[in-house]
Amino acid sequence: MDGATLPDTYKREAWASADGRTVQVVGLAGGCKTASAEVTAQSADQVQITLVTTYHPPAGGGVCTEELRDVPLNVVLDAPLGDRRIVLESREQTG
Secondary structure, three states: OEOOOOOOOOOOOEEEOOOOOEEEEEEEEEOOEEEEEEEEEEOOOEEEEEEEEEEOOOHHHOOOOOOOEEEEEEEEOOOOOOOOEEEEEEEEEEO
């Protein structure tokens, strides 16, 4: 597992399902932010997964709470994980 580029707020953890095709990672959500994950690259030796935090501005100029919580997220691989290394990255966007 390589999570070197992740901010300290993220957990550097991942679990593969019994068949190895589904990988669970941990994103961050809360307040006006939702979490998702996407497989951004797959090769014979590694799988790159991006943890995405999307900010949704409150309607009518309201306020968002600041709390963030861990959210389990699943991604499905084209082939079983096997011995491939997982590389975690993060991205923030506005929805």
